[in-house]
Amino acid sequence: MVVEMIKGKERPMIFLTAPPEIKQTACLRFRVPRNLPYRDAPPYKSSIYYWWWAFLKRDQNYADTCASRGRGQSAKLYKDFGNVFKSDFLTWWRCHQGLFAEQSAAEDHKIPCDTESRIWYQIDPKRPFNQIHEEIRALHLQAHAIMPKKRASPSSTAQYPVYANVSAHTLHRVLAIWDLRSVNPEASAYELGVLAGYKANLIPTSVFGETRTRRALDAQLHNKRVRVSIANKANRYLRTAAQYIKNVGRGEFPKAQNR
Structure with missing residues (x-):
């Protein structure tokens, strides 16, 4: 299990989307075996976090900032993501996975300030899990019945949450056509599709x-x-790729609003 140090204590790192190294997580939460983006692809390429890294490498502003050792238009993002060209993906991931992990909700002896819209439930780790689960479920249903309706808060607490659920297969095809355009700038859209x-x-x-x-x-x-x-x-994939690359340079991925 992947852990992080919080206030001197080890706590598990939780991801809403399957991370590259799925064996280090609670496998029951994610599908095994994984759907590969293409035949014989390395399993880690099934993770959206790999494609986040791959698309970020195509952002020219970020590439220039990496070449300038953190100085440039993407300097702020560089402080978090570092030089994505310096190592392979898995090496980079092991140093930066905390950017995508959910923030721990377990804070010792700290009651939430917004008590009107929250319920404080203290977990006794010695009790059976199914009993705790049922109590939390009952409290959640009760809260929906008695609490005033409010706009739902973001489902992810990660520093960089995944913007949308896009399959690795689609991300692979979008990036492939973008790379082909870079290598064959004079080719027509039809010729790129055939390639x-x-x-x-x-x-x-x-x-x-x-x-x-x-x-x-x-x-x-x-x-x-x-x-x-x-x-x-x-052409649709090229437009999507351009938006993915533009927005990943702003810390949002995969974001494409107009296709």
């Missing part, structure tokens, strides 16, 4: 060079639709 492996079910043209027969016209129309569909998909 990314999007299947183009094109109908072969006639070996006799026919262009005006019904069959030839149908094939041309079908192939045009296929090319447009692949180009649209590639």
Whole structure:
């Protein structure tokens, strides 16, 4: 189990989303085996935190700040995330995972100030877990019935909470098309889609060079639709990638509001 030191005491680190090294957490909370973003991918790439790190490396302002040893437009974020180019992901993660862990709610002998909207429940660790669970559930239901309605507070208490639930498979495809654009700046959206492996079910043209027969016209129309569909998909991923990269440089990921 992953732990952190709080006031000289070890307390478990809790993540709302599966961390890269799932064996170090309570495995019952997360699916095992994990859904890989692509065939034979390392298991840690199933974690959204890997993709946070990967997209941050594509932010040019952050890259410039890393190259300048923390000086630049992303200096504030750099103080937390450090140089993401200095080591591999898992090495970086083991030093920075606390950025994404939930803050501990267990504070010794400290009663919450906002007593009107909170219930103070003291846990006796010697009692059976199922009994504690049932009591907390009953208190929660009772609180919803008697307390005034208020806007729900954010579900995560992490310093950098995950903005949205996006699959590793989708994040992989979005980043792949972005990287292909970087390597092939002159390629069309359709060509990028083909390079990314999007299947183009094109109908072969006639070996006799026919262009005006019904069959030839149908094939041309079908192939045009296929090319447009692949180009649209590639462009959508490129727009999403641009927003992910822009917002990850602001400490929010994965955030894309317009696709």
